[in-house]
Amino acid sequence: MQVHQHKDAMDYKELRNPSQPADTPDGFVSEIRSIIDQARSNAVRSVDFCRVRMYWNIGKRIFEEEQHGKERADYGTYLIRNLAKRLEPEYGSGFSVRQLERSRQFYRLYPIASTVRTQLNWSQYKMLIAIADADKREYYELEAINNSWTGRELERQINSMLYERLLLSNDKEAVLAVARKERIPESPMEIIKNPMVLEFLGLERQPAYYEKDLEKAIITHIADFLLELGKGFSFVARQKRILVEDDEYFVDLIFYNRLLRCFVIVELKTGKLTHQDLGQLQMYVNYYDRYEKTPDENPTIGILLCTSKNAPLSGWPYLKTTKPYSPANISSIYPLRNNLSVK
DSSP states (O other): OHHHHHHHHHHHHHHOOTTSOTTSHHHHHHHHHHHHHHHHHHHHHHHHHHHHHHHHHHHHHHHHHHHHTTTSTTHHHHHHHHHHHHHHHHHOGGGSHHHHHHHHHHHHHOOSGGGSOTTOOHHHHHHHHTOOOHHHHHHHHHHHHHTTOOHHHHHHHHHTTHHHHHHTTSOHHHHHHHHTTSSOOOSGGGTSOSSOOOGGGOOOOOSOOOHHHHHHHHHHTHHHHHHHHOTTEEEEEEEEEEEETTEEEEEEEEEEETTTTEEEEEEEEOSOOOHHHHHHHHHHHHHIIIIIOOTTSOOOEEEEEESOSSSTTOOSOEEEEEETTEEEEEOOOEEOOSOOOOO
8 A cells, every 4th residue: 555655646746837836826726637637538548448458358259259160151240240139239339240340350460468559549449450451550550659649640640541652752661660669760751751641721622822821721730730741840930031141031831850850941832833932942941051950950851832833723732852961952743632542
C-alpha cells in the first residue's frame, strides 16, 4: 500500500503546473482538473484496450474451434453465423457476423498476444486488419503509434494513400526503417509527400482561387496541413516581411523541420505558373540561407503550391520542392488530387 501511495504522490507532482503555484486558488483548481483529466484519459485508454483484448480472445477461440471442424469446408462460416445468432440479440451489433469475422482475422494477423499494441483502439485495428499487404499494415501501425494518430487521422492517412505516395520517391525498406525508428530521415523526399493531398481545406472546385483564400484555408486547418507535410514540421510565420536590396517582399508561409534541421518556405500560386514565380521562390530560399539559417543548419527547402502547372484554369494545385543541398534545383511538378493510383 505504501508503494502505491508513493506512486500516486509522484503522479500528482508531475501534474502540477509550475506557472500556477498550488497555494493560489487558480493553481489548486488547475491541479485538480489535471488529476481528473488524466484519470479520465487513463480510464478511456484502459476500456479501449480491454475491448481490443476481448476481440482478440474471441478471435482466438473462434480460430481454435474452427480447427475441430476443419474437415468441413464451410464449418468456419457456419460457426460464426451461429455464434452471431446467439450473441447479437443479447450483446448488440458489436457481435455481428462481420465483427466476429474481424475478430478471427485479428487473431490470425496478431497470433501473439504481446504484439497487440496498447496504444491502439479497436477502431484503429479494424482499419489495420483490412490492409492485406503486411508491410503497408506495419507502416500504418507504427506511424499511428509514433505520431499518436487518432482514429480519424489514421483513416485519413490510409485513404489519402500516404504509404504509396512515400514509395513514389523512396525505397520501401527505407520508409519502413524510419517508421521502425531504425534510422532518421535524411532528405526532404523521405518526409514531404509527392503528391500532397489537401482535401481537408474544404475548397470547392472552381475556375480560380485567390491566393489569400488558399492561405486562409491552410492556416485554418494548420494542424491537418502539418500532418500532411510530414514528420517534424512546426509553423513559424505567415506573410513574413523581408527586405532584399531595399525592396519589400512577403513570404506566404514559413515552417521549420526539426528532423531535416532546416527552414521550409511554402509559396502559394493560384494563376499560371511562370519562371518569375520560381525565381521569386528561389530568392526567398537564398535569403533564408544567407540571413536566417545558422551554420549548423541545412539549406532551406522551397515548396511551390499552385493551381496550374502551365494552364491557368486547371483547377487542381501542384507541388514543387527544392532539393536539400542544392536549392536552385527544383524537382518535377506533381498533381495534387483526392486520390492516387499506384501501379
